Amino acid sequence: MRKVFAKWSTGILSLVALAIALTGCGGALSGTITESGSTTVQPLAEKLAAAFTEENPDVEIIVQGGGSGQGFKDAVDGISDIGALSRELKTEEAGQVVKHVIARDGIAIVVHPSTTVSNLTKEQVRDIFAGNITNWNEVGGPNQEIVVISREEGSGTRGAFEEMVMEGDLITTEALFYNSNGALKTAVAGAPYSIGFLSFGYLDSSVKALSINGTPATVENAKSGVYPIVRPLLFVTKSEPEGLVKEFIDFCLSEEGQAIVEEEGYLSVT
């Protein structure tokens, strides 16, 4: 019992000493940052936050989901210090916040592995998802009906896809709908003649990623800007960031932060 007490007291004493030392040197960061929004960004934000707080133990970063729309709203309303979005800001949103691109993510157009077609133009993809092209033979494939598989209404990945590919056209209600990248991948992998869209981070051999306008869907092509369907992952702040929030965003954009971005399967921005 006495031993345990001794252990505890030394532990507490050394913590106190550490705290004094830290506050004494003046450079250490402390405080709380709140971040909320896109669930695509969430796992990445959690990793970045964990790495940052490991270096700065007095800092607490609270990471929450809610979706891209919510992230924007929370930042504007001051509920969160940082809002996260997995799509570009809309025109009406753009003036209200300061945006920081912390990473990029390619969206692959995926088909069942047995599909003979391996390249489509962006316009063909749009016509397929709008329901104007319904048979593979219209785009150089076999005489088979195309099974369109989409994410559900409200999904950030779908939002980005609509903005970059659909350009105002609506996704057909004949499509099958699934509500996560994983479920959509399983559905495409299980249905011959199907087509869907998927975040680069989820690609594997169970589905085939199509070339768009002749450009294969690879990380290199997305990074160099040749692959046309790439979305930014954003942090937004109500005003120009300062203090702790600035330190964190700078950390995300640092070499160390961008290494975490790549580790998570996204494209670094520097």
Add this chain to the structure above:
Amino acid sequence: MRRFIDRASRYVVLLAASISFLILFAIAFFIIARGLPAIQEIGLVEFVTGTVWRPGQGQYGILPMIVGSVAATFGSLILAIPMGLGCAILLAEIAGRRARRFLRPVVELLVGIPSVVYGLVGMVLLVPLVRNLGGNGYSVLAASIVLMAMILPTITSISEDAIRAVPRAYREASLAMGATQWQTIRHVLLPAARSGIGASIVLGMGRAVGETMAMIMVIGNSIKFPTSPLDSARTLTGNIALEINYASGLHEDALFATGIILLVFIIILNTISFFALRRSRAQNIA
């Protein structure tokens, strides 16, 4: 002391009953509180009879989902009633004691399988089979078959109990008059057990309407009217589960409103079955 325990136990069970009532009330209250403003904003007629669901475009019509729910539920009943009744007759009248001791737990085990497992098996096993019949496989038919397996144990075990509960004298009288075993089952036992069988169907129907996870996985979730059993569709429950993750504002409230419609839907179904049951019981007595 004995009287105290007696009195206390009354309050304990009363408390249990009022808590379950409170839970029901709380659920209904929250769904209505969140969903009613959406229905007012969209308009009840537009909401229930609208055929286009595009929250991004401000279009909130759930008629396709109502049709989808009805189609999957009735499809499953068409498959499950003959099968469930068959199982029940076998277990109650035909199977020997040893066969029954093996079969009954097997059927009841079906209840314990989580619905996501039904969905998974449906997705990898059933959907490709249905695809051979035409279409892409994600369909009302696949959904009906999965639901059939899920409600089969409910229909079987309650119907079996009902058949078993028919007085022994009925059987003996029928057989004594020279009726065969099948004639006895068909003309004596099934009519006598009618109300219990009806109840088993109502309970199965309730489970079918409410099933969500397995449905999402096999029905395809298209927002359109299914024109054949091989067409994809979306159910009311599936609509809520699919879109609640990222929904906000009116879209989110409209999903709560979908919950109200689901609630009304189940009340209507139960009421119809209640009156049907009562009539059959009245006929039985006459």
